[in-house]
Amino acid sequence: MRGAVIHAPGDVRFETVDDAKILKPTDAVIRTAVTCVCGSDLWPYRGAEPTEQAHPMGHEYVGFVEEVGAEVTAFEPGQFVVGSFATSDNTCANCRNGFQSSCLNREFMSTCQAEYVRIPNAQGTLVATDGTPDEKFWPGLLAVSDVMGTGWWAAEAAEVRPGSTAVVVGDGAVGLCAVIAAKEMGAERIIVMSRHEPRQKLAREFGATDIVTERGEEGVARIKELTNGIGADSVLECVGTAQAMRQALHSARPGGGVGFVGVPHEVAVDGRELFFSHVGLRGGPAPVRRYLPDLIDRVLTGRIDPGKVFDLTLPLDQVAEGYRAMDERRAIKALLKP
Amino acid sequence: MRGAVIHAPGDVRFETVDDAKILKPTDAVIRTAVTCVCGSDLWPYRGAEPTEQAHPMGHEYVGFVEEVGAEVTAFEPGQFVVGSFATSDNTCANCRNGFQSSCLNREFMSTCQAEYVRIPNAQGTLVATDGTPDEKFWPGLLAVSDVMGTGWWAAEAAEVRPGSTAVVVGDGAVGLCAVIAAKEMGAERIIVMSRHEPRQKLAREFGATDIVTERGEEGVARIKELTNGIGADSVLECVGTAQAMRQALHSARPGGGVGFVGVPHEVAVDGRELFFSHVGLRGGPAPVRRYLPDLIDRVLTGRIDPGKVFDLTLPLDQVAEGYRAMDERRAIKALLKP
Structure with missing residues (x-):
């Protein structure tokens, strides 16, 4: 064969x-x-x-x-x-x-x-x-x-709840499927970080309500602007890089959750920072x-x-x-x- | 004054x-x-x-x-x-x-x-x-x-559920209060890691069912023995050192939770290890x-x-x-x- x-x-x-x-x-x-x-x-x-x-x-x-x-x-x-x-x-x-x-x-x-x-x-x-x-x-x-199962897991691990605000980091197939999952789980607002027009379009079709094109700390600042300065209830990290993880952790509100489903490549999480963020972190293979x-x-x-x-x-x-x-x-x- | x-x-x-x-x-x-x-x-x-x-x-x-x-x-x-x-x-x-x-x-x-x-x-x-x-x-x-509020938070962050198995890392006042919290939340089995007799006694009085005196990877091995090789549903990390955090993460079962309430001192969590462990991690000031x-x-x-x-x-x-x-x-x- x-x-x-x-x-x-x-x-x-x-x-x-x-x-x-x-x-x-x-x-x-x-x-x-x-x-x-x-x-x-x-x-x-x-x-x-x-x-x-x-x-x-x-x-x-x-x-x-x-x-x-x-x-x-x-x-x-x-x-x-x-x-x-x-x-x-x-x-x-x-x-x-x-x-x-x-x-x-x-x-x-x-x-x-x-x-x-x-x-x-x-x-x-x-x-x-x-x-x-x-x-x-x-x-x-x-x-x-x-990818759809993985997006679903991202939403579950980030504890998406009906009426909540979810941020999706990553506009690959998993990130796009994570939008579907967040929508199905009842998120009211779904913010996707993407700078690629065709992907933005599909994200909107899947249920995204907002698109953020900025990255890194600028992207985080934009998320904060969109969430009354507090951050999102749930962040679905669908990339696996250190930058994406940092962006995800900084975009979640105190007490919010980050689900990470991209296999981490050279990602280390600082214990003290995670502590004072009050953010819950869960990931893994879906x-x-x-x-x-x-x-x-x-x-x-x-x-x-x-x-x-x-x-x-x-x-x-x-x-x-x-x-x-x-x-x-x-x-x-x-x-x-x- | x-x-x-x-x-x-x-x-x-x-x-x-x-x-x-x-x-x-x-x-x-x-x-x-x-x-x-x-x-x-x-x-x-x-x-x-x-x-x-x-x-x-x-x-x-x-x-x-x-x-x-x-x-x-x-x-x-x-x-x-x-x-x-x-x-x-x-x-x-x-x-x-x-x-x-x-x-x-x-x-x-x-x-x-x-x-x-x-x-x-x-x-x-x-x-x-x-x-x-x-x-x-x-x-x-x-x-x-x-300390009691902090122990309660450790149990909440580690997602202690009725009938579950909880491990408490640390036998200080917070760890001992975490035993009370795990018991109140319905944990059926509460394993405390302690090598100090008076603290072991108080832990048992508060509801601990097992005491593990080994530390580090030996302690983890003992926890695994006590949990059919799988690990605990919830681990309450009440110390804040890198060793305690490692011990906590390694003691939780896939899909289990670690609540960490000791202010972390020089703790870094490896993203890849956390990913493949499937463990949820949440902490912070209670x-x-x-x-x-x-x-x-x-x-x-x-x-x-x-x-x-x-x-x-x-x-x-x-x-x-x-x-x-x-x-x-x-x-x-x-x-x-x-």
Whole structure:
């Protein structure tokens, strides 16, 4: 079969790779319906994370069950399934606590930009839809497997409440999905920090009420202006840089919450500053599995359409162009069709 | 009048100081009923915080209203009042959000180890009891003005829930009060990290179910053993050192919460580690004013007795001995009687 492999920063190739197959009785193999490139894939692509040796890429997927291992009893070949970028048995203590992305048997997905994908922990990771959904829903369901689930987690971790004010830091696909989540959770005011016109437009479509184009301390000052000098109830940090985290912490009001969902790169939080800010801070890889049934339902009933974050569709064999377009910010997110 | 003044590390003197008086129409002056020495007073006493010039000490108090400013209409001379170490107008946006210790007009108390005390923002800071409480309740009410309120906040910030497991890091007066709070909030299991027998005893009296004497990573390993390898639902960090914070973060389960209420000294939290831990982190100066009516009621009805943390009572003029006894860990907390 063929799939995407990163050889070095800037060098992603679509090439022959080992066939996806059942390695453990808890595995399934799916035939990819659609997959995509993630903002986090750009870290190694840009050399911000090392690529010691060539390896497959991709962790977002929806597809058709091709084969299941002996212990996978809940699924059968042909079913359309949505999963999470973090696999989980959905039975351990952490899973029962609702943190499936900290499952004791967790394996992160990493080979999804391919024609077929092996899914570890299939029984506890996948959710099948009722029949095969209309193709128009596939992008939305694909978004649910990562960026929409992650945006939802950002809003939950930042404790978005009905009637509250939420700030979203980051206008990538996760940030845009975080706008959807904040809106669904009842935020009355949703302020998005963005300086890219097409993203601002989509943010407004998703429910943003205000756009702030300033960054850093200027951006913080603007947030304060918009919130009677106090700061926002909730801030959803969807980038992962030290600057974004600082901006997020400074934009929240005393007693407010910051949810951070971008994998932090060289971020350190000063204890004394956090103390006197009174801000609550919670982040991590999104427990997407917990949200799957609900988010799949919201997509299939047309209540939300996170699939709109895909503004570029390519055949899977042009995956390299997907990386380039996102790296150059020509595209928010690239959908890949096998 | 006379009060405690710190001149240098290890050098606290009881001496003549400026009389407490009304400086603003929002002030009150109280005659001290009882006051005390706080664990946080030991930071400058031990030289861990600089003492640039001699200054008064103390931020815990209960007393009798002596005089009120023109804008203080809720109180009259003779009333017995309890306040917070952080004064608040109790009307600003932060106060309305329940974070009175981030009041826009906040002034921290700092002159309470004295015969009389000026209380800024008196109207929004003080709560009067119904008549003068029996003297046996004074220590408990004094504890409410800081350590009991702070322990309560630790439990709230760590999101203690009925039936949950809570770990308390620190066996000082705040840690011991945090045990009371965790118990009142319904924690089923309360594990206290302590290696001091008298404190262990009091912790058990307050509701601790387990004592862990190990520290650092050994202590964390012991907590993991006691929690099926997962960690605690809530950890209440009541120290403020880098070691205590690390211990707290490592003791919480994925998705658990850490409340930190010791003012952090050289504490930095690694973003990536916090991210992958899935732990929520919230701290700050306790919003004691929010808790006052409830905690005063719990003390006066005999439901809780945080006054037990005072294991040394001294005349106010022997305040220096109170510092010495606490510094040498001969006393948990010293009560001072004018």
